[in-house]
Amino acid sequence: MSTTPTAATATKASISELQRIASQVRRDIVRQVHGVQSGHPGGSLGCADYLTALYFNILRHDPANWDMDGRGQDLFFLSNGHISPVWYSVLARSGYFPVSELATFRKLNTRLQGHPTTHEGLPGVRMASGSLGQGLSVAIGAALAKKLNGDDRMVYTLHGDGELQEGQIWEAAMFAASKKVDNLISTVDYNGRQIDGDVEDVLSLGDLKAKWSAFGWDVLETEGNDMTALVATLNEAKGRTGKGKPVMILMRTEMGQGVDFMMNSHEWHGIAPNDQQLAAALAQLEETLGDY
Amino acid sequence: MEAYPVLDQKDTRSGFGAGLLELGRRNPNVVALCADLTGSLKMDAFKKEFPERFVQVGIAEANMMGIAAGLTIGGKIPFTGTFANFSTGRVYDQVRQSIAYAGKNVKICASHAGLTLGEDGATHQILEDIGLMRMLPGMAVVVPADFNQTKAATLAIAEHEGPVYLRFGRPKWPVFIPAEMPFQIGKAQVLVEGADVTLIACGHLVWNALKAAEELATRGVRAEVINMHTIKPLDEEAVIRSVTRTGCVVTCEEHNRHGGLGDAVAQALATHRPTPQEYVAVNDTFGESGTPDQLLKKYGLDTPDIVRAALQVLARK
Numbered sequence: 001m002s003t004t005p006t007a008a009t010a011t012k013a014s015i016s017e018l019q020r021i022a023s024q025v026r027r028d029i030v031r032q033v034h035g036v037q038s039g040h041p042g043g044s045l046g047c048a049d050y051l052t053a054l055y056f057n058i059l060r061h062d063p064a065n066w067d068m069d070g071r072g073q074d075l076f077f078l079s080n081g082h083i084s085p086v087w088y089s090v091l092a093r094s095g096y097f098p099v100s101e102l103a104t105f106r107k108l109n110t111r112l113q114g115h116p117t118t119h120e121g122l123p124g125v126r127m128a129s130g131s132l133g134q135g136l137s138v139a140i141g142a143a144l145a146k147k148l149n150g151d152d153r154m155v156y157t158l159h160g161d162g163e164l165q166e167g168q169i170w171e172a173a174m175f176a177a178s179k180k181v182d183n184l185i186s187t188v189d190y191n192g193r194q195i196d197g198d199v200e201d202v203l204s205l206g207d208l209k210a211k212w213s214a215f216g217w218d219v220l221e222t223e224g225n226d227m228t229a230l231v232a233t234l235n236e237a238k239g240r241t242g243k244g245k246p247v248m249i250l251m252r253t254e255m256g257q258g259v260d261f262m263m264n265s266h267e268w269h270g271i272a273p274n275d276q277q278l279a280a281a282l283a284q285l286e287e288t289l290g291d292y
Numbered sequence: 293m294e295a296y297p298v299l300d301q302k303d304t305r306s307g308f309g310a311g312l313l314e315l316g317r318r319n320p321n322v323v324a325l326c327a328d329l330t331g332s333l334k335m336d337a338f339k340k341e342f343p344e345r346f347v348q349v350g351i352a353e354a355n356m357m358g359i360a361a362g363l364t365i366g367g368k369i370p371f372t373g374t375f376a377n378f379s380t381g382r383v384y385d386q387v388r389q390s391i392a393y394a395g396k397n398v399k400i401c402a403s404h405a406g407l408t409l410g411e412d413g414a415t416h417q418i419l420e421d422i423g424l425m426r427m428l429p430g431m432a433v434v435v436p437a438d439f440n441q442t443k444a445a446t447l448a449i450a451e452h453e454g455p456v457y458l459r460f461g462r463p464k465w466p467v468f469i470p471a472e473m474p475f476q477i478g479k480a481q482v483l484v485e486g487a488d489v490t491l492i493a494c495g496h497l498v499w500n501a502l503k504a505a506e507e508l509a510t511r512g513v514r515a516e517v518i519n520m521h522t523i524k525p526l527d528e529e530a531v532i533r534s535v536t537r538t539g540c541v542v543t544c545e546e547h548n549r550h551g552g553l554g555d556a557v558a559q560a561l562a563t564h565r566p567t568p569q570e571y572v573a574v575n576d577t578f579g580e581s582g583t584p585d586q587l588l589k590k591y592g593l594d595t596p597d598i599v600r601a602a603l604q605v606l607a608r609k
Binding site: 068069070071075117118119126127128129130131133134135136137138139140141142143144145146148149151167168171172174175178179 | 344366394
């Protein structure tokens with residue numbers, strides 16, 4: 001435990017800086033989940049690069065002056081709230097709250113609830129999520145408010161691929177295209193895995209690109225664990241906003257990315273590493289910003 | 293004893309529509325959303341005058357609740373409009389997580405509540421919505437009595453910070469609350485004073501309770517009539533003050549006897565002042581097709597049912 005420097009947010013981090021931050025974020029993830037022996041490391045590790053790129057390169061935001069309305073700022077909504085460890089790490093490392101608070105994850109009286117919530121007043125979080133399928137609708141509402149307020153900033157969302165089995169997602173998808181909500185960039189964590197196994201076996205999503213295209217979205221595809229490709233795609237997505245269509249990024253990731261024994265399986269969706277497994281995981285992840 | 297003459301016959305949903313239009317003119321942050329029931333909810337006038345602040349979401353109530361929650365981020369005050377069934381049971385988890393737990397300033401406005409929806413039958417006649425909504429922490433539940441009060445309530449909930457469930461109905465109904473009568477969320481109204489029995493009612497049944505009080509007066513029973521337009525937060529003081537004088541109470545609601553106004557009153561009294569109580573409510577069943585009057589009679593919510601309940605509870609004092 002130490003006073004830990006937060007990564008700079010005022011400037012856009014370079015690709016190599018982003019990679020260094022993401023390594024620390026991955027350490028934060030496995031340490032949070034190990035510390036309480038509870039939580040969801042797999043999806044969190046898979047999305048560490050995305051959230052790092054978003055918060056340290058893409059988003060126009062001001063962590064020091066956070067407020068609920070977020071006028072004049074880009075907004076982010078985590079719809080698949082179970083990957084809270086990665087979000088909490090990135091929020092803390094961006095300066096929304098002290099990094100030392102990561103040690104309270106999922107513990108009694110914490111602001112870092114198992115699934116993210118506004119209820120405890122954690123800066124950076126604007127919506128409760130965890131019950132899946134709701135975040136896209138919320139993001140659309142926030143995007144409409146931005147249009148009504150003459151605010152030209154963007155709204156970003158992240159969803160799990162398994163989450164797309166929820167019907168509300170498709171209600172929202174239909175709405176966003178029909179009403180031309182074009183200040184919205186959504187991303188699907190397309191790791192192909194969910195609690196009960198492979199998405200393909202549990203309930204196939206079919207041709208996901210064709211589905212979103214047919215719903216009227218501008219669809220991009222990227223590799224979510226390749227920082228260079230990811231940043232390029234997010235910038236490409238920004239360039240496609242304001243043209244009458246919502247933008248969807250289908251982001252291929254590997255659940256458990258960065259920790260070899262957590263990869264290539266759905267087994268680490270929602271279980272915590274023991275002491276030996278923690279040590280084995282941390283040995284693969286460079287401590288770049290100092291552990292909390 | 294005609295303390296409240298009938299001023300007109302109007303539907304409470306039109307009171308909502310009138311209130312919403314006035315709100316649109318008063319407050320630029322008020323936004324309205326509707327799930328393909330604009331005419332039924334009487335939201336046409338708002339839509340026409342403020343098209344940029346009206347969101348037609350189609351038949352997708354879950355999405356509507358989420359969009360409403362999101363609109364509050366950016367300072368909007370969203371009013372959602374659909375039937376009571378589709379405002380609560382259909383979207384309970386969306387309301388629970390994205391609105392109530394998240395503490396969002398959304399006004400859930402619900403028409404066609406209860407049996408008086410009429411011929412559409414039980415699929416649409418929700419009788420469980422008050423219970424569902426009052427169980428959610430932080431959710432205010434408002435059930436106004438007539439057109440005038442529904443309009444006043446619509447204006448009032450815009451000033452209330454936090455989620456609100458506003459319940460109203462379909463049929464033309466006596467207008468008897470003076471338009472100038474002040475409306476305050478959580479503040480019950482004693483419409484008639486009496487010393488023998490307290491009738492506490494909400495929504496359409498406030499009128500029936502007034503009629504029942506007149507009937508009881510002819511039998512020498514002085515009934516006090518309380519319009520409990522806010523089920524949550526419940527005006528417990530008003531309940532306790534009244535039963536301290538009368539010693540017994542009848543609760544009247546167009547809702548299942550489980551979870552509604554009656555249970556809210558019973559909970560307050562059991563805690564603070566145990567008092568004999570009778571329920572005039574639907575007896576744990578679904579409704580059916582029929583005219584509003586036929587249904588209120590068949591399911592025991594008519595004026596004579598309230599009179600009978602009052603005489604019963606008087607005998608238990």
